[in-house]
Amino acid sequence: MTLRFPGSHGMLAIALITSTHLTTAFADSPWPQFRGASGDGIVSGQSIPLNFGETENVTWKTELPGKAWSSPVIADGTIWLTTAIENIPSEDERIALLKQKDIEAKKFNQVAIAKSISLKLLAVDFASGKLQHTIDLAEIEAPDPIHSLNSYASPTPVIDGEHIYCHFGTFGTFCVDRTNRQIVWSRTLPLEHGVGPGSSPFIFRDRLVLIQDGMDRQYVTALDKATGETVWETDRPELEAPSGEMKKSYCTPIAITDKQGREQLICMGSQWIVAYNPSDGSEVWKVYHGKGFSVVPRPVYGDGVVYFCTGFGKPMLFAVNVEGSGDVTDSHVLWQVKKGIPAKPSPVLHDGLLYVIEDSGVASCFDAKSGEEVWKQRIGGKYSASPVLVGGHLLIGSHEGKVTLIQPGSEGKVVAENEVDGQIMASPAVVDNALILRTDKALYRIEG
Template sequence: MAWSVPDRGSYRAAILWTLGSDHSATTRAVANAFLISAFDRSSGRRAWEFDLAAEGPFSPVHEKHNLASPSPVTDGERLYAWFATGQIAAVDLSGKLVWKKHLGAEYGPFEINWGHGSSPVIYKDYLILLCYHERSSYLLALDSKTGAVRWKADASTGETSYSTPLVVEVGGKTEIVVNSSAGVSGHDLSTGARLWHIAETNRFPVPTPLVRDGVIYTSRGYRSSPFMAIRPGGKGDVAASHVPWKVTSGAPYISSLVNYDGLIYMMGDVGVLSVVDAKTGERLHQERVGGVYTASPVAGDGKVYFVSEDGDTIVVAAGRTPRLLARNRLNARQLASPAIAGGRLFIRADDALYAIGK
């Protein structure tokens, strides 16, 4: 272990590690405030901290969830942090406020079973926010420099999502891909209008889609989660025309897939590791490694990393038949997805931020 930093507050958001060349950032909730913190990656020293006063209404959240679950993002000039009240703040890379908004106050309370979970997405000068809640469902694009609204695209009343959208470039156009309770859909970046959809109801869509070599891969989440490959660029109902393959069950309830060198890796909620061929959807390998998993996996340097709620980090050699390399234990609950940067693995636990490596 390179270092660990004890900290206060509620942890669920993943770590942002691209704050310049040497800082990592996290968000968390404490009594009456949301905190954005930046740490020196080499030493763990706290570089700065920004406090945002928490303003309600405050929706109930799941035990594994909190009001600071959305992960922060950066465009290299500003950091954007979004919270489950609907409050969003943009700060510069020294921690000074640039602008802030309260979507819950402007457009209605963020009311969704278990609490809001979607993270912001930055694309060029668009800040994209998925607000699919029980009383009000909409996709919103802000100007990242000023916070001004570029467009707001309303969805069907009651359409919900805990997932983070994905931006995909295809054929000279750009689409926003959404995993929601109604299915998977693609939206025009310039207006938010829906371009295509795959209708498939799901009560709790949590996983985030990914794109690799021009193909979208996503699981739907919830029990016996289906997962599929989708070609972007379609129009209308594309279930029959733009889905090269689909597997009807077997993906995790919460965590997302990772595609590494043409193979999809996933860890089931109760510790079943699966490897799938990304071209065909064929399951190549499956084995039980044990544990309970909420965080999404990460991959790099020929390895795939999974962190369990019990504090284990499972390291496997990537391949069609993955080989277990290590099982390392931290005595702390781990719900947030880890991050890889500068030859180190950064893990966020309930009580601290850890840097693993030399």
């Protein structure tokens, strides 16, 4: 794999930084990261129309270049999105490339590969939907293959003040100035993802936190967000697995402060969920959750408890008290559910209830205190995007382009079913009573 970064030299490129702190010239972002400002898919004080589609309640629709499952992030009237422009091989070239990468023939139909990719950052005007800027980040020759359901630009970028941070896993991490659209610094952290990148970057104070759970190595690292230099990195707990396939993972961190006043970075991974001290990366506590791997769902937190799904294998839902220290597997697991749990979409926690959409279209609700099932129903379709709760409704988008709105609470009534063209793989955003929805083909602004 050969990487070329515009304006960079070697592994780390740092542009001139004129101040030692972020300015306050930009307003706080209403949707700065994966799953919104709070990182949990909860939208307060806003509403969107119950009914919409290609010809109903669409303010604008903008076709996007490339292929990407990353979610939109929004600040100061601009929607930011990453994408990857693929140089698609012929079928004979694809087979030859896969053989060069030592992919087993029986897996040829499960993976995709490009001859080269161009990684870009797009800026779309929130008001008009016009594509304002395309920022070139990197040109990558002979990239590693990815799963056929993944993209080369699946991690969602994160906005922090005047900068936006774009992460493409092993293909590069970039800090971009939102005003002059220049790369401030770039960094490569090589990793064997197995099926492509997935973990989104996370900002905690002056640090950019990355979960780096590959087939070859599993660790968490914090970079100085101003320079990209490593502040700390911590290896994951030892994993019991016959191969790297069952060690890799794709989760995104969350940050909490527990009742003792301890700050925690909670980083879910294969077999273990671990809370780290954000100052130095030391372990606060950890829980062994079994043989789950390739974890995608982001954990959610409320009232001293973290709730998380365990990924592929046999997905389970866990509730863990965060007040412990060390290995608290035997003491702080409150409950677990073993059926009907998603491997990819993240849960929603609201008013004492947990909502999940299983990958094959079964929606469920559980009591957050006990884990008891409140309701379950099949809504159909296949799912990767994480739901959002907005305007008193749970919004869930499917691979088939169907968007289902469910009334939260003890009954789980479906109140509307809508449809747009294309696949929904990216989790949506909601800003100014407008639903910003990305499909594999276009970006929509939907509002009443």
